[in-house]
Amino acid sequence: MLNSPSANIYNISKLNSEIKRLLEGNFGRVWVNAEISNFVAASSGHWYFTLKDARSQIKCAMFKGRNRAVKFRPKNGQQVMVKANISVYEPRGDYQLLVDVMDMAGDGLLQQQFEQLKCDLAAQGLFSSEHKKPLPSGIKKIGIITSATGAAVHDVLTVLKRRNPLVDVVIYPSQVQGDTAAQELSNAIVQANNRNEVDVLLLTRGGGSMEDLWCFNDQYLAHTIFNSPLPIISAVGHEVDVTISDFVADYRAPTPSAAAEILSVSNEEQKQQCTMLSRQLHHAITNNIHAQRQQLHELASRLKAQDPKFKLAQQAQYIDELSHQIITTMSAKLHNNEQRLAQLMQRLLQQSPQAKISAHAAHNQQLATRLKHAIAQQLTTQQARYQGLMRELHSVSPIATLARGYSITLDENKQVVTQASELSIGDTLVTKLHQGEVTSKVTLISE
Template sequence: MAESAPRILTVTELNRLARDTLERAFPLFWVSGEISNLTRAASGHWYFSLKDAGAQVRCVMFRGRNSYLDWQPREGDKVEARALVTLYEARGDFQLTIEFLQRAGLGTLFEAFEKLKAKLQAEGLFDAALKRPIPAHPQRIGIVTSPDAAALRDVLSTLRRRMPSLEVIIYPTPVQGKGAATQIAAAIETASARAEVDVLIVCRGGGSMEDLWQFNEEIVARAIHGCSMPVISGVGHETDFTIADFAADVRAATPTAAAELVSADRQALLQAQAQLSRRLSRAMQQLLNQRMQHMDYLTRRLLSPSQQIAHRGHQLQQWQWRLQQAMRQKLDRQTRQLQTLQQNLVHLNPQAILSRGYTLAYAEDGSLLKSVQTLQKGKGITLQLTDGLVKTTVDQVHPQ
C-alpha cells in the first residue's frame, strides 16, 4: 500500500497558519517593558521594540490608536502596553499590535486616584449642595500656583485683557515634585486665613498624570474644601481631571478658562452699557414726547377768561332757547288737552242734546223721568225744551 504524499506548505501558507495560531492562543493582554528603536512613520504609525533584561519583541501601534494618547513616548520610557500577538506575514516577524500604551506604574496611580476619590465623595467633600457660587464681579483675585509657571502668565494676561482693574494676589508655591502637595495646601490655607480676596484660583499647566499628581493628594483636597472663599480649580488641560477639580467649587478646563470665569469681559460690559444707555435715551425721549403731546392737548383745551365768558354765554343762550322750546311745547300740549276737554264737555252738555230736538221730562217733584212705569194718568209733568219749559198733564200711558 503506497503512502500518501505529505502536504507541502508554501511560506505564505506557513506564516498565515502561524499568525492564526498565535492570535487564537493569545487574547488581549498587558505587557511591560522599555521602549527602544522608536520610529514614527510618515503614515502616522509607530514602530518600536519592547525589551527587558532578557528579551525584546517588535511592536506596532497604528495611527488610529496612538492618536488617542495624550503623551508622546520616548526612547527608554518604561511603559505598560495592552497588546495582541500577531505575525507580520510578509517577513515572518513575530510582533505585538499595541492597542493602548501608558507609562509604567500608572495603573497603581489610577487605583490610588479612584480610592481617594471614593473616600472623599463618601465624606461629602464633593457634594454639589456645598458648592459656592463664583462672585459675578469680584474686586480682588487670588492665585495659587508657581510664580515661574506658564499657567500664571496665561492667567495674568487674560485678566489684563478682560478686566485690567482687577487686583491680583499671588500665593506662590511649587506645583510639582516631592512635597509640593503640602506646600500647595499651605498656600490655600494662607489665602483662606487672610481672607483678602473674593475668589481663589488654584492652577497649573498641563502634564502627565505624574506631573499633576500633587493635585490628587488628600491634603490639597481638604484645604480646598475648607477654604473660606470660593475656589476655582484650573489644573492641566481639558481632558485632565484631578481630585482638586472635584473638591473645588468650580472646575475650569484650563488656567485661562479659570481666569475667564472670574473676570467679566470689559469690552462686552462697555458694549452692554452703551446699549443700555441708548435704550434709556430712547425711552426718555419717548416719554418726553408723550408728555409734550399731552401738554399740547391740554393747551388746546385751556381757554382765556374772555373765551370762557363767551363760551358760557353761548351755553346760556342754548339753555334759554331749549327752555323756551320746552315751555312752548308744554303749552301746546296743555292747550290741545284743554280743547279736547272742552269738546268733551260740549258733547256731554244736556243743553246741547236738547238743541238737537231731544226733551227732558220731570215729575211733579222735579225728578227726571226715565220710564213710563213711574207715570200715572192725570199727573202733571214738566217738559224741558231747548228754549224753555212746558207744563202738561198725562193723558194716556202706553208702555212698550
C-alpha cells in the first residue's frame, strides 16, 4: 500500500510547512484574553511567554518591534488581552501565537469588545451614511427615551423650554444602566414607532464610565435603532464618550443639552443644518476609512505568510535558541574544567607532607586499635575462665542436683527427711523439685 502512486507521503519539514500554511491562511488576527506564565525577555529584545486558562495553554512570541509599544512590563500571573496571529514555528513544529498588541485585561477587554462589535456592524452596513434619515423640518413633538428621573431629561427639558417652549415632549421612560437597560431601550424605540405620535426620537443619558454606558453598545439595540422608521438622535454621555448607538443613529449629539439645541429649531437653523451635514460627512468618511482599513487588514493577513519580516522574526527566534544552546555548552565546558582543576589539586595534595603526617596518624590509630583488641581479647579469656569456675561450682550445687531429677522432702517442721523411720502415718510432707513443690500425706511406711 505504501508503494501506491496515490499515497501522500510527507517528510517532517513539508508536513510542518503545510500545517503552517493552513493555519495562517485560515485564521486572521484574533483577540485572546488569558494569563501570562513562563515569561522570558530574551537578550535580543524579543519576548517569549505562555498564555493559559484553567484547562489549556499556548506558546507565544512578541518581537521587539511590537513589544516597544506595550505600556507596562508583563509578569507571570498577569491577566492580559492580546491581538495576535496564529502561526507554526517550523523547526520544532510548535503551534504558537505571534502577538502584535498587548493590553491589561479589564477596560481593555471592554474596549476590544467594543471595537469588535463596531467592526461587525460596520461590515453589515449599519453605519453607512446612505441609510441615515434626515431630521424633519418644523419639529413639533419630540420623543425622549431616557430615565425619567435622570439629569439628562432635566437638561433637555430646560433647553427646550428656553429655546422653543411650544414644542411638545413625550417621555418614554427606560433604564439607562444595568443588565436589562438595553432591552428596555429597544422596547421604548419600538413602542414610540408603534404609537407614531412624535416627529423624532432622542436617545440620551448623562455621562458615566464605560461600564455605565455599556448598554448603548448592545447589538440588539443597534439593530433596533437602524430599523426604526422614526429618525433618532443619540446623545449619550459627554462629548468624549462614544457608543455604538452614536454610530448607528441618524445623528449624534455630543451631550443631551446639545441634542436639545439641535431639536429646538431657532433662527440658526441653517447653521445647525450645515453642522449636521458636516457631522454626517464626517461619519461617512470615518466609516469609509474604517471599511478600507478592514480590507487592508485582510489583505495584510493574506500577505503575512510571504512577508520577509515575518520570516526574519522566525529566524531571530531560532538564533535566540542557538544562543541558549551556546550558553549551555559553555557552562558545561566550564564545569568540566573546574572538575579537572579539582583533580589536579587532589594530586598536588597527595604530594604534600600533610599526606605523610596523615599516614603516620593512621598508623598510630591502627596500633591503638590493635592494643584495644588485645585488651579485649584478654578480658574475653578471663571471662571464659571465670565462667568455667562458675560451672564447676554449679555442678556441686543442690540446685543442680535437683535439676538432674532429685528432690528434697521436708516434714511439717521444715526439717529434711532422710529416713522413713522419722515419719508417721498421716504426716504431711513437702517435696521440693527443681521447679515447684509437691505436698503429700504419709499413708504407708516401708523400711
